[in-house]
Amino acid sequence: MKKIKISGMSCNHCVMAVTKALKGIEGIQDVSVDLKAGEATFEETKSVDPEVIKQKISEAGFDVVG
Structure with a gap:
């Protein structure tokens, strides 16, 4: 299992x-x-x-932070 931290998520839609x-x-x-x-x-x-x-997460409106 790989794990990444994502910033900018605030709800279930995110x-x-x-x-x-x-x-x-x-x-x-x-x-x-x-x-x-x-x-x-x-x-x-x-x-x-x-x-x-990172690019796909960014295109969805969020940032990979780790």
Whole structure:
């Protein structure tokens, strides 16, 4: 399981947007986004460039902070 910290989430709509962004990346599955903790966890079925993940999260309106 990989874990990333995400800033800017404030509601369940935010959680759904981040979940959709991550699920849209080829090689990522089992996405779980925790609003309270401000983080997302996921499994990689193949190696995914961290910059791709940051870009998709950014396009959804949020920032990867760790």
